[in-house]
Amino acid sequence: MSHPSHSRKARQQENNRNPERENPAILFDLDGTLLDSNYEHVAAWRQALREEGLEIPDSRIHRCIGMSGRLLVRTLFAEKGKVAGPRMVDRLEKLHQRNFRKRISSVQPLPGARQILAFLSGRKIQWAIATGGDQKTVGQMIKPLRVPESSPVITADHVRHAKPSPDVFLEAAERLGFALSDCIVVGDSVWDLLGARRAKALGVGLLCGGYGAAELEQAGAYRVYKDPLDLLNHIGELGVQPT
Amino acid sequence: MSHPSHSRKARQQENNRNPERENPAILFDLDGTLLDSNYEHVAAWRQALREEGLEIPDSRIHRCIGMSGRLLVRTLFAEKGKVAGPRMVDRLEKLHQRNFRKRISSVQPLPGARQILAFLSGRKIQWAIATGGDQKTVGQMIKPLRVPESSPVITADHVRHAKPSPDVFLEAAERLGFALSDCIVVGDSVWDLLGARRAKALGVGLLCGGYGAAELEQAGAYRVYKDPLDLLNHIGELGVQPT
Numbered sequence: 001m002s003h004p005s006h007s008r009k010a011r012q013q014e015n016n017r018n019p020e021r022e023n024p025a026i027l028f029d030l031d032g033t034l035l036d037s038n039y040e041h042v043a044a045w046r047q048a049l050r051e052e053g054l055e056i057p058d059s060r061i062h063r064c065i066g067m068s069g070r071l072l073v074r075t076l077f078a079e080k081g082k083v084a085g086p087r088m089v090d091r092l093e094k095l096h097q098r099n100f101r102k103r104i105s106s107v108q109p110l111p112g113a114r115q116i117l118a119f120l121s122g123r124k125i126q127w128a129i130a131t132g133g134d135q136k137t138v139g140q141m142i143k144p145l146r147v148p149e150s151s152p153v154i155t156a157d158h159v160r161h162a163k164p165s166p167d168v169f170l171e172a173a174e175r176l177g178f179a180l181s182d183c184i185v186v187g188d189s190v191w192d193l194l195g196a197r198r199a200k201a202l203g204v205g206l207l208c209g210g211y212g213a214a215e216l217e218q219a220g221a222y223r224v225y226k227d228p229l230d231l232l233n234h235i236g237e238l239g240v241q242p243t
Numbered sequence: 244m245s246h247p248s249h250s251r252k253a254r255q256q257e258n259n260r261n262p263e264r265e266n267p268a269i270l271f272d273l274d275g276t277l278l279d280s281n282y283e284h285v286a287a288w289r290q291a292l293r294e295e296g297l298e299i300p301d302s303r304i305h306r307c308i309g310m311s312g313r314l315l316v317r318t319l320f321a322e323k324g325k326v327a328g329p330r331m332v333d334r335l336e337k338l339h340q341r342n343f344r345k346r347i348s349s350v351q352p353l354p355g356a357r358q359i360l361a362f363l364s365g366r367k368i369q370w371a372i373a374t375g376g377d378q379k380t381v382g383q384m385i386k387p388l389r390v391p392e393s394s395p396v397i398t399a400d401h402v403r404h405a406k407p408s409p410d411v412f413l414e415a416a417e418r419l420g421f422a423l424s425d426c427i428v429v430g431d432s433v434w435d436l437l438g439a440r441r442a443k444a445l446g447v448g449l450l451c452g453g454y455g456a457a458e459l460e461q462a463g464a465y466r467v468y469k470d471p472l473d474l475l476n477h478i479g480e481l482g483v484q485p486t
Contacts, residue, residue, distance in 0.1 A: 032302075039301035042282055057353055057470065058282035059275075059453035110300055210302040212455025227300065
C-alpha cells in the first residue's frame with residue numbers, strides 16, 4: 001500500500017477531531033448484499049456459458065458470483081480442465097452483461113437495504129458502495145436505493161483489479177477519507193470477506209446472497225446477519241451507536 | 244410406523260440370504276441432487292409469489308426448496324407475519340408448477356448423475372428416487388436419467404406427507420424390500436437430511452443444490468460431496484464395495 005496522499009492525511013486528521021467521525025465507515029457490496037440480484041447473475045452466466053458449450057451447475061456459478069467476470073470465467077474453465085483465453089473471457093463477459101441487463105428490471109432491493117442506508121445518512125455515518133459490477137449496469141441498478149451525492153459508488157471501472165482484490169474497498173475508503181482499519185465491509189460472498197481481510201477492514205457477512213453462515217464465518221466474517229434489516233437491528237454489535 | 248407387511252418381511256428375509264444385498268440401498272432425492280433444477284425452482288417460486296404480491300429474497304426461497312410446496316408457502320408467509328390459507332397455497336402451487344414446467348427443457352443432469360445410477364444398476368445395488376415433486380413433472384424431468392424399471396420413483400403423489408416428513412423414504416425402502424436402517428439417503432437440502440434422520444437412514448449431502456457444507460453437516464449429513472460424480476468417486480466411504 002502506498003503512503004497516504006496529503007489530502008487523505010489531512011482528511012484523516014480532520015476526522016479525528018470530528019466527533020461525528022467516531023463511528024466507523026461502512027463499505028457495502030451491492031449484488032446479494034443490498035440488491036437481490038445474485039440468482040439473476042447465476043441465470044445470466046449459465047445462459048452465457050451454455051451458449052459457448054460449457055455446462056456448469058448453477059451452484060458452482062453461484063459460488064463465483066462476486067468475483068470479477070474474468071476470474072469467474074477462468075476459474076470455472078479451470079475446474080473443467082480447460083483454459084479460457086482472453087477472447088473467450090471477453091465474449092463470455094459480454095454475453096453475461098447482455099443477459100443480465102435484460103433481467104435488471106426484476107431486481108429488487110433486499111429487506112432493509114433502503115432503511116439502513118437512510119439510517120446511516122441520517123446519523124452522518126459515512127458509507128459507500130464498493131462493487132465488482134461495471135459502471136453502466138450499476139448505475140441502472142442502484143436507482144431504487146436512492147444513493148445521496150455524499151456516498152461514493154465504486155465500481156470495477158474505477159480500479160485495476162476487481163474483487164477479491166481489495167482495490168474497490170481501498171478506493172472507497174480513500175474517497176471517504178477513512179483508514180481501512182476504521183471501515184467495516186459488508187458483503188454476502190466469501191470474495192467480499194477475502195477482500196476485506198486483505199484490506200485490513202472488519203468483515204461482516206449477510207446471508208441474503210445465498211451463502212451459508214459457516215462459509216462466511218470461515219472466510220473471516222466477524223458477524224453474520226440475515227439481511228440488511230437484521231444488520232440494522234444489530235448495528236450496535238459493530239460499534240456503531242444505534243441511536 | 245406400522246408393522247411390516249408379510250410381503251415386506253418376506254423380502255427382507257430373502258435379502259438377508261442374498262449376498263447381492265450385502266450393500267445398502269441408496270435413496271436419491273431428485274432436485275438439486277441428480278438434476279440441476281433448484282435455481283429454476285427458485286425462479287419459478289419467485290415469479291409465483293410476486294404474482295400474489297409477496298416479495299421474498301431468492302436466498303430464502305432457495306432454503307425452502309425440497310420442502311413440500313404447501314410447507315414452503317406457509318413458511319415464507321409466516322416469516323412475513325402473514326397466514327397462507329388453503330386457497331392461497333393451492334393458487335401458488337399451481338403458479339409455481341406452471342412457471343417451472345416452462346423451464347424443464349433447460350434442466351440438465353448434474354455431473355456424474357447418470358454415471359452413478361448406471362454404476363449402481365450394473366453392480367445390482369438397489370436404488371430409488373424419492374422426491375417431493377409431483378408425478379407428472381417428475382416423469383418429464385427424469386427422462387435424461389434413464390431410470391430402469393427396477394428402480395422405483397416415489398413422488399409426493401405416492402405419500403400423504405412430503406419432505407421433511409420421511410414418508411417418501413419409507414415408501415421407497417419398502418418398494419425395494421429394505422429396512423430403512425440399511426438405506427442411505429442422498430440429498431442436497433437440509434429437508435432430505437431431516438427426513439433421513441427421522442427415517443433412521445444414513446444421510447449423505449451433496450453441495451450441487453447450493454447449500455453450504457456446514458448447513459448439511461449440521462442437519463446430520465454423515466459425509467458431504469460436491470456432486471454425484473464426487474460421491475461415486477468416494478462410494479467406498481459409504482460401505483459400498485467400489486469394484
